[in-house]
Amino acid sequence: MTRPRELFVPARIIHVETYDPGEMRKVTLALPETYEVDGRPLPIRDCMHPGSAFLAKPFGVRTRKYRRRMYTRSNCADENPRVLETIINDTHKEKADTSPWWQTDDLVQRCRTGGSIDVCVSYDETRSELVVYQNSRTVDPTTLVLEEDHEWCSMRIVAVALSTGITPFLAYVRYMQSRAFGGTAEGHFSLIVSVKTPRQLMEHQALLDLSREFPQHFSYHPVLTREWPENWAHGKGRIVQVLTDDGRDTRVNLAPLVELEPNLSQCHVRFCGNAPAKDQLVLGLEQAQLVPLSFRSETW
Ligand SMILES: Cc1cc2nc3c(=O)[nH]c(=O)nc-3n(C[C@H](O)[C@H](O)[C@H](O)COP(=O)(O)OP(=O)(O)OC[C@H]3O[C@@H](n4cnc5c(N)ncnc54)[C@H](O)[C@@H]3O)c2cc1C
The missing domain is CATH 2.40.30.10 (Translation factors)
Known part of the structure; x- marks a missing residue:
């Protein structure tokens, strides 16, 4: 061959x-x-x-x-x-x-x-x-290739995107939208995006509009960590907070994330961003004894 x-x-x-x-x-x-x-x-x-x-x-x-x-x-x-x-x-x-x-x-x-x-x-x-060429077609814990249509349309997926980590999830949203988010299926896609400043919000208005159009299937939670306008109605500050990190005892506070998505243990969690942030999220889930239905991530 x-x-x-x-x-x-x-x-x-x-x-x-x-x-x-x-x-x-x-x-x-x-x-x-x-x-x-x-x-x-x-x-x-x-x-x-x-x-x-x-x-x-x-x-x-x-x-x-x-x-x-x-x-x-x-x-x-x-x-x-x-x-x-x-x-x-x-x-x-x-x-x-x-x-x-x-x-x-x-x-x-x-x-x-x-x-x-x-x-x-x-x-x-x-x-x-x-x-x-595409880097991967395999659905496994180290890739973010979306599950097959018959699978994702009935999954509750929570995606945590840091900065340009939104890219795979924008592809998800567009793909799901073109399939009416699976129609009557009970799936839901929740996109949590954390960036430093309002300038760094990507496709913000389109995502807000989409969340209003398909509230039963899609929610969008933009979070600003460094600066925000006075009338900012969404999240502020880090969604995953490292409380102590002296090399021995790291405690991670996931409360801001849980506030946005209270049912993490009934969701499939996806993450895209930098490697230290992923490690903190994984540790935070462990410490809070939250075991998602599945966890997949990509770090660059
Ligand atoms: C699957 C995948 C998808 C990606 N998607 C995006 C995306 O959508 N948007 C985006 O902005 N970026 C994305 N990236 C990252 C992107 O490919 C580049 O790696 C990034 O932009 C940095 O490129 P660079 O040339 O500036 O730095 P690089 O030359 O890649 O170097 C970055 C740093 O890594 C160090 N480094 C490089 N190679 C090694 C090595 N072999 N061993 C040890 N240290 C090393 C360098 O010293 C430097 O500090 C993706 C990466 C992967 C693997």
Whole structure:
């Protein structure tokens, strides 16, 4: 059997939206319908599943090279085939390379002048087609690939998203919305998003509107941790609070999270954000003796 070959195809940068200058952007890339391989135009098929990530080659400001990096897709393949949307933040890590580049004027300039970024596809010679690469199709504790339609539509899912950790869950929401949240099924998706400032709220109004349109199936809890307007009617401060951390006795207070979602032990909990925050959430659940029906997470 021939193994699919990996190829990088230029995807046009069709939209750049800055949420927080220098910190956070939404980027949309469009792959062509076909791409020529060995002199033959081959169709590009997009069957990425909600919650999965694509592989691209952005520029690294530190290494001055194009680097392979993974980005979770925030829109859906069936509604926007070959149009890949993601949200990217500057990590501010000492050796950060590509994440600050996404925030530069260089990206905006490339967008204005029809520039592109290479995106990985798999070339399956036996089927004469290219398929958009996705990092995983497996539903397991270390991925956020959404469960099959017959499963999620009857699950109560609580998703905790820190900052750009909202990306997989935006894909969930869009996918679920396109299927009327499973119609009469009893499932519910609750999205808790924690960001520092109002500028960093992503798709805020659309999510509020959706929660009003489908209250039986979807709720949205935005939480601001550093600054909020006077009339802010939603959550404030950290949803998972570390009370003592002297290296020996860490106590985690989950009360703000439980206030937003009192029935965590009857829910499937999902988390996307940084690794220390995930560890704190897991410890907090343990200490509060809250055992969700399932727990799955991805950390970057
Ligand atoms: C499945 C997946 C999905 C993702 N989705 C998104 C997304 O939607 N949005 C988003 O903003 N980011 C996402 N990321 C993260 C993204 O791919 C980049 O890793 C991130 O933007 C940092 O890139 P960078 O080039 O700036 O830094 P990197 O060069 O990746 O380095 C970041 C830090 O890690 C350290 N480091 C790197 N490699 C190693 C190593 N091998 N060993 C030890 N330390 C190392 C570096 O020193 C540096 O401090 C995702 C990652 C994965 C794996």
